Amino acid sequence: MVDDSSLLDLVRDKSSDQKSEYLAGGTALMSSLFEYGNGKRFLDIANYVPSGISTKDGGVEIGAMATFSSIISSSLVPDAVRKASSFMASSTLRNMATIGGNVALMRDDSFLVPVLSAMGAKAHVLSENGDEWMSIPEYSKVRGDLLILSFFIPSGNADVAISRRSSHMHSVLNVAFGKDGIAAAVKGTGLVFPGEKAVFSSDMSGSKEYKEYLFKTLSEELLENVKNEN
Numbered sequence: 001m002v003d004d005s006s007l008l009d010l011v012r013d014k015s016s017d018q019k020s021e022y023l024a025g026g027t028a029l030m031s032s033l034f035e036y037g038n039g040k041r042f043l044d045i046a047n048y049v050p051s052g053i054s055t056k057d058g059g060v061e062i063g064a065m066a067t068f069s070s071i072i073s074s075s076l077v078p079d080a081v082r083k084a085s086s087f088m089a090s091s092t093l094r095n096m097a098t099i100g101g102n103v104a105l106m107r108d109d110s111f112l113v114p115v116l117s118a119m120g121a122k123a124h125v126l127s128e129n130g131d132e133w134m135s136i137p138e139y140s141k142v143r144g145d146l147l148i149l150s151f152f153i154p155s156g157n158a159d160v161a162i163s164r165r166s167s168h169m170h171s172v173l174n175v176a177f178g179k180d181g182i183a184a185a186v187k188g189t190g191l192v193f194p195g196e197k198a199v200f201s202s203d204m205s206g207s208k209e210y211k212e213y214l215f216k217t218l219s220e221e222l223l224e225n226v227k228n229e230n
């Protein structure tokens, strides 16, 4: 149970003011400042939300304020999650961007949502009613003012792959395979959680047929890699 009054104050503050945003690494918020930052109030969560990485119940717990760089350099974090974190091409972004911010955004080119979903990770979240653990697909449906405190990743084989036209471009497809199945981020159509059917559409990142082909070949490759890990 979370009884830290500073954390609860943050959640209440956010719920009472719809123009407020939790500020973590600031990479997404700051880059969109000119678009929608006008009138926004930022609630700095850096001093309240954990950033540590530790082993727990046969898996690993990662504080929501852990940066991509700290995840990549931690030997406690499963290889697939470290690999997915290294897909963020800029070292400046990797040093600032947090796992909590990445999951909260639920972007259609998310680096971490597919791998966390495929591995059956859970998010520890806090609302005005208290704290609870939920799966990543569950969190995606209820996000709102929830403050993510940490993630628990159970152990298990997994692998991830990304497809993009050049190293610094947004990904067309980001696919992961783990104990819960296949998950993906598909540019233009959104996130695909384990057990869901992938939907593709044509846009400037590629045709529907191109994305279907990538999804099929990358999924087959990942299945083979994970099978060979055993």
Ligand SMILES: Cc1cc2nc3c(=O)[nH]c(=O)nc-3n(C[C@H](O)[C@H](O)[C@H](O)COP(=O)(O)OP(=O)(O)OC[C@H]3O[C@@H](n4cnc5c(N)ncnc54)[C@H](O)[C@@H]3O)c2cc1C
Binding pocket: 021, 022, 023, 024, 025, 026, 027, 028, 029, 030, 031, 045, 049, 064, 065, 093, 096, 097, 098, 099, 100, 101, 102, 103, 104, 105, 107, 109, 110, 111, 112, 146, 147, 148, 149, 169, 170, 171
């Ligand atoms: C040039 C550029 C390219 C990018 N490319 C990609 C990309 O290809 N794929 C991708 O996935 N991302 C990309 N990003 C987006 C972003 O940098 C990352 O997703 C990053 O992980 C966001 O984390 P942050 O800590 O900087 O979040 P912030 O910018 O601080 O916050 C982002 C959002 O998350 C919310 N939030 C943050 N922490 C929490 C928390 N603990 N609980 C609840 N809500 C929270 C905030 O309220 C805010 O709405 C890119 C950003 C830039 C600037």
